[in-house]
Amino acid sequence: MLLVLNGPNLNRLGLREPGVYGSHTLEDLERQCEAWGAELGESVTCRQSNYEGQLVEWVQDAQEHGFTGIVINPGALTHYSYALRDAIAGQSVPVVEVHISNVDAREEFRHKSVTAAVCRGKISGLGFLGYRLGMEALVEDRA
Numbered sequence: 001m002l003l004v005l006n007g008p009n010l011n012r013l014g015l016r017e018p019g020v021y022g023s024h025t026l027e028d029l030e031r032q033c034e035a036w037g038a039e040l041g042e043s044v045t046c047r048q049s050n051y052e053g054q055l056v057e058w059v060q061d062a063q064e065h066g067f068t069g070i071v072i073n074p075g076a077l078t079h080y081s082y083a084l085r086d087a088i089a090g091q092s093v094p095v096v097e098v099h100i101s102n103v104d105a106r107e108e109f110r111h112k113s114v115t116a117a118v119c120r121g122k123i124s125g126l127g128f129l130g131y132r133l134g135m136e137a138l139v140e141d142r143a
Contacts, residue, residue: 002135003067003093004033006048007055007075013100029128033071036132040139052081059087059095069138070095071131078103078113089118094141096134099124 006026009016014025030046037044045067049055055077062070070093077084078097088095097116102125116122121137123130 001066001068002037002042002044002138003058003062003070004030004044004046004131004135005055005058005070005072005074006046007073007077008050008052009075010073011048011050024128029131032128033131033135036135040135042135042139044135052077052083056083056087059084059093060091062093063091067093068142069093069135071098071134071138072096072115072119073098073100073131074115078115080114082114085115085118088115094138095119096137097122098130098134100127100130101125 006029011026013029026048033046034044047058055074059070059072072095074081074084074097078099095118097113097119103113104124113122120141121134123133126133
């Protein structure tokens with residue numbers, strides 16, 4: 001069972017900076033993740049929050065709710081949320097960080113991730129496909 005978490009502003013996909021993030025919505029992404037999960041033989045639960053504390057709690061509670069891996073797009077929290085970083089580091093469920101855009105080709109402040117170092121890996125710049133690759137990595141990691 002995989003958990004897909006999306007952070008601040010990702011609820012605005014399709015409306016916010018379509019030149020950067022594309023025209024598809026969060027609902028499109030969630031449906032696609034569920035379909036990819038089915039292809040991988042995994043159930044997928046998708047959640048989004050604009051609130052740091054909510055994301056921290058979902059990460060902390062993942063294992064006790066039966067999740068075996070987390071794909072997370074922390075949004076802007078990537079660059080400064082030590083609380084989210086510590087939540088990821090403080091639990092045993094493997095986490096893959098994903099970003100729709102190539103954060104390393106954008107503004108300099110986006111080049112630093114405080115969360116990536118405590119994740120199994122980081123995927124950036126491949127659009128929604130990054131989520132699938134993250135899920136595949138988590139499933140393969142268990143095999």
